[in-house]
Amino acid sequence: MTKEDAFKxxxxxxxxxxxxxxSYFVANVVVQHQPDCFILSFFEVFPPAILGETDDEKIKALNAIDHVEAxxxxRLxxxxxxxxxxxxAMSENWKNYENLLQIQTELRQK
Incomplete structure (x- = not known):
């Protein structure tokens, strides 16, 4: 065994x-990169409550919203x-997910 092998x-x-x-429900992801790294930022976003008795009140409440906090x-x-x-890993997992969905759809159609 060489000295180099001894360190392996x-x-x-x-x-x-x-x-x-x-665990968080991530609804928004930002991916940035530098020459030597990738930066993944994961954001949790909840839709605002649109409350009102009538449609007009709900529209007014909706129009009053100018942003949603993320x-x-x-951050990785x-x-x-x-x-x-x-x-x-994500690509392989996505393929497995799509295959499972296809199998489930085919079973429901029978």
């Missing part, structure tokens, strides 16, 4: 979800290689 070791990653870890709940900075792994 595969170490397993054990993923841990800490107690109290919050709260950044997570990834290296290009990690971003590539992320995109590959």
């Amino acid at each position: 070791k595969n170490i397993k990653i054990e993923r841990v979800y800490p107690d109290g870890l919050k 709260k950044c709940v997570a 900075v990834l290296t290009p290689s990690t971003m590539k792994e992320f995109l590959d």
Whole structure:
């Protein structure tokens, strides 16, 4: 064994979800990049309540709204290689999701 080989070791990653870890319903994502990293910002957006007894009151309430707040709940900075792994994993997962939906649709049509 060479000295270089002695420094090579595969170490397993054990993923841990800490107690109290919050999940958010992300409705808006911003992706930015620099030469050496990608920045993913995830935002939670809730539609405003449009309240009123009549349609005119509801329209008035809607017209009074000039913006909806988007709260950044997570911001991730990834290296290009990690971003590539992320995109590959998302692409594979999306294909699996679409295949499952297609199977479910076909079963309902029978």
